[in-house]
Amino acid sequence: MYKLRKIRFSYLIWETFCMNASALAPMETMDPELRGMVERCLQEWEGREGNLIMILHEIQNRHGFVPREASLFLAEAMGIPMARIYEVLTFYHYFKLIAPGKHNLTVCNGTACYLKGSGRLLTELERRLSIKDGETTEDRMFHMESVRCIGCCGMAPAMVVDQKTFGKVAVTDVAGMIERIRLQEESDA
């Protein structure tokens, strides 16, 4: 877990440095759609004090994560150093810097869920998807993570699968959840 964090952290540092180099890269390379979206977010919060976090929230809400280009664009548009934006992005757990998987499986790891066996759910997910907590499968289909309390302690242990909350999840339910998504994907394809 800690090792993983360290790796992730050094990745961020690496990325921050790279960004300074790419700061010289022309802004035209940015996806116009993304750029328009970021501009809209900026406009909405323009002139309001302490708006950085809310703008980042907006971007993540609409785009799923905060891409590097978006932060770069923000830094220039708002006239603040890139480091200030990354300071905020990396401090708060809520912000994602890399694209999440197509389907997100979230295990609540609040105390109530922990006592009622959320650890077993995590192990089962890790086993079934062959990835670790906080990782995405290679085909970018599934992303799994454990989160702090989602506030459904009355029905612990809880899981959130693609924004839908499930309560009193048993270890044996996990395989079914994954399989249902896979079948859905296959029938869509």
Add this chain to the structure above:
Amino acid sequence: MPESVPVKAFQELLDAVPQVLFEQWIRIGMDTGGIAAGADRLWDVFEKECAVTGVEAVLQRTGTCGYAYLDPLVELKSSGHAPVLYGCVDEPLAVRIVREHLLGGRLIDDFVVAPRRRSKDLGEADNIVLVKDSSCEGEDRTATAQSLLLKALRHHGLQDRVQVVRALDMGIYKEGLVVQLLPSGVTYTNVLNRDLERIVEQSIRDRAIVEDLLFNEPDPQTRIVLRNCGSIDPECLDDALRHGAYAGFARALGQGSPGQTIDCIRESGLRGRGGAGFPTGTKWKLTRDVEADLRYVICNADEGDPGAFMDRSILEGDPHSVLEGLMTAAYAIGAGKGYFYIRAEYPLAVKRVELAIAAARKRGLLGKNILGSGWDFEVEVRLGAGAFVCGEETALIASIEGKRGSPHPRPPYPSVKGLWGKPTCINNVETLASVPWILTNGAKAYESLGSGNSRGTKVFAVTGKVRNPQLVEVPMGTTVSDIIYKVCGGVQDDVPIKGVQTGGPSGGILPEKHLETPITYENLQKLGSIMGSGGMLVMDENDCMVDVSAFYLKFCVDESCGKCAPCRVGGYQMLQLLLKISRGRGSEDDLVQIDRICEAMQSASLCGLGQTAPNPVLSSLRFFRDEYSAYIEGGTSYARKRKKALSEGKSMKEAV
């Protein structure tokens, strides 16, 4: 006293609210928990069924009334019956409810939740008899009692007027067979089969109380903060106004001065419900006394404590009461702008607060010249982003300012130098939700509840290995065991209780022998725990205290902002020691070292997070030292066995 402008303006606003009295209504508990259990699908089913059967009933959306273990909850009022609450409602049951209850007038067995309001007087004619066997051992006698009651009713020719219904939950536990008459609420406990005849004859036929069976204990709960949760539509201002929202605020604005409002709150003895318990009135006065051109109020809804969900439930169930509390606070301290700082993980709460703000603004309760008083006030929502430390005042302010949430040394306190350098008053959701009630019912009424220096009520989120996890609101001074055994029905599967953790990662563990302690800020502190935001986690014999302490500590280590060394380094090192012990490789020296680190963290950390992070470890060392010793003496083989038992959720004996 002549009526002032704001009071008149508010009266006009109230008069404009359509007064509707529905003959039949269906209220669906649609908070996050309810929706997760399928309440949103129920809405469609009810809508469709009502259309198909031609039943005229108004569908309403409400928050939760706190019974999280019975989600999704549906309350309905049909003509001819008092309102009835159904729990664990699924789609087929929703269809049955419409057809059998609304259309046929017949309540449905096994899903009715009894009201907690118990009376000693038989009022008007009772037409419902609820029955439930509340003991856990032996055969369930509910069905037998039901048929015996029916037989007795038939004997007296009452079977057409009175119906007997098996209940899902009575709110009374281990009291034998429970019989409740509705709508009066007269409750009989420890009823034997031979008493059933007497109940029918005396209580139902002759309207007299059967004294020897009467359950005289009132429900330990008193609902002040949760007064409207579960009964009003949180997305409708009219509904809130009909339930008395903003009346206290309008009166304070129109008839009193800010000083009087502060005095009223000070007299009520209300203390901050976020954890530290600082007197709210004093906080308001301190902020008001600082000279400034602009002041701020902030509602702290960053409920990071894992295992607590009362703030979410209040915001989702009755956002107007919190907004009213915030407006009152702003008026009292002379603030011009307010913020709601809400966790981004609670999207529904965010949505409902935003709707409440927009609705209030539209009616002139927010904005310029509120209710014609000449006072301006604006509110904005800001989202947290998953940092536990942002529940700390100075870190929260940094986060609203758009920075990373690191705390600052205090003093200067936020009441002197807070948001953007201006005096700022930060109050918890629950504190603010209590304010309107105090304004309407008076400081004396609030002050009369509670014990010692802790007045009023407190909401607890009781979870973990408890039979019925739910929200409980009790007067201060209620004992922990009353909450767990009388309200929540005791421990799950009747495994002996080991301890109760209060206050989340900043709190401590109360062992079984201290469960009779009345809950007050001071008592909990004496036992090495804190009130905290009100999470109450029940742990049974199978849980391992070393493991739980490590879990909490890991949480604090992950959440440490890294600004000060005692918290950043101390927490990490202590966690390593704890993990070493839980692998069976610890020694007695490690415990001494842990003690030393705890002391350093408590005295030298910058903010509350670091100062209180050692609490779970310290209190488990104080009360459950033998468990640490077992790991140290038992070595790796013991640790392996313990781990296996834990991962299977069994006791040591069963697993080995």
